[in-house]
Each structure stands twice: as C-alpha cells, then as structure tokens.
Amino acid sequence: MTPEISRSTLITVCFATLNLGITPSSLGSSASFAKLFGQYAFYKPLGSIVFANSIRLGLAKAFSDSFVPTSQLFFPAEELRCEAFH
Numbered sequence: 001m002t003p004e005i006s007r008s009t010l011i012t013v014c015f016a017t018l019n020l021g022i023t024p025s026s027l028g029s030s031a032s033f034a035k036l037f038g039q040y041a042f043y044k045p046l047g048s049i050v051f052a053n054s055i056r057l058g059l060a061k062a063f064s065d066s067f068v069p070t071s072q073l074f075f076p077a078e079e080l081r082c083e084a085f086h
Helices: none
Strands: 013-023 033-046 049-062
Touching: none
Parallel strands: none
Antiparallel strands: 013 033, 033 049
C-alpha cells in the first residue's frame, strides 16, 4: 500500500531553528568562543509543485583574548543551488 497526500492536506509550512553555544575556557575548553547558528525554511504548494527555500546563517566570535578553532569556523557556500524534485 502506497501512502498518498490529497490536495486538501497541502499547507504552507515554515521551519526555524536557532542554536547558541558558549564555550568558555573556564569549563575546560582550549578556547573561549561563542557560536550562533540559525536556519529558516519555507514550503508553499503552488498547484502541482511546491516552492521551497531556506536560509542559513552562522556566526562565531572569540572572547577573553582567545580564538575560534578552525574546526568551529563557518565557511561561505561555494555556490547557490537550485534543485527540483518530482
């Protein structure tokens, strides 16, 4: 049996997250820094297709004359993507 979604159940959906991490050396970390990561996604049915988009933002900042380890840095995306699914 294959599950189906009828047209009447298609709705606009939004999804958002926000994460904050604080890593002080006073708790045993090798560096004192804070990270903030946010994400927002939006899905809207438009007839027989669904319009979907998302945005992500990450920030990292050292404090107490410390540094942000390379493994914790955010790097820019290499390209913008456009995808289609059927």
